[in-house]
Amino acid sequence: MNARDAVSSAAVCTIVLGLSACAADDATPPSPMAISSVATGDWDDIDAAVDAGVSAAEVAKVDVRSSADSLTRTYQLRTITDEPAWLIAQRTGVGRVSLGARVGRFGDPQREAGLLRAVAERLNALYGVDWAPLSK
Numbered sequence: 001m002n003a004r005d006a007v008s009s010a011a012v013c014t015i016v017l018g019l020s021a022c023a024a025d026d027a028t029p030p031s032p033m034a035i036s037s038v039a040t041g042d043w044d045d046i047d048a049a050v051d052a053g054v055s056a057a058e059v060a061k062v063d064v065r066s067s068a069d070s071l072t073r074t075y076q077l078r079t080i081t082d083e084p085a086w087l088i089a090q091r092t093g094v095g096r097v098s099l100g101a102r103v104g105r106f107g108d109p110q111r112e113a114g115l116l117r118a119v120a121e122r123l124n125a126l127y128g129v130d131w132a133p134l135s136k
């Protein structure tokens with residue numbers, strides 16, 4: 001291997017390591033997220049509600065993490081413009097789920113409200129039933 005190949009190889013390794021470090025940073029929100037919405041719904045429907053909500057808000061689910069006590073779920077998301085986003089759901093009582101969202105590194109209140117509204121609406125539609133049709 002000549003010096004030029006060694007430099008190229010080192011550069012590629014540095015880029016790959018840098019990208020993986022960036023991906024790891026997106027796994028958790030950059031700062032604590034505030035709970036800004038309380039929805040009526042069953043906790044066992046949270047994943048289905050998030051799946052429907054992220055579709056309506058034009059974001060995709062990347063990862064899900066549960067707290068040790070299983071009362072909080074943090075969803076790592078990506079927007080259609082490749083921005084990081086997060087949704088947090090907390091079980092706060094029977095039939096009550098608290099929600100918080102952050103879209104982008106600096107926040108986007110309009111898109112956050114749309115995501116929270118879509119998840120809350122789906123939770124409400126599924127509350128107390130086995131299934132519910134998706135609304136348009």
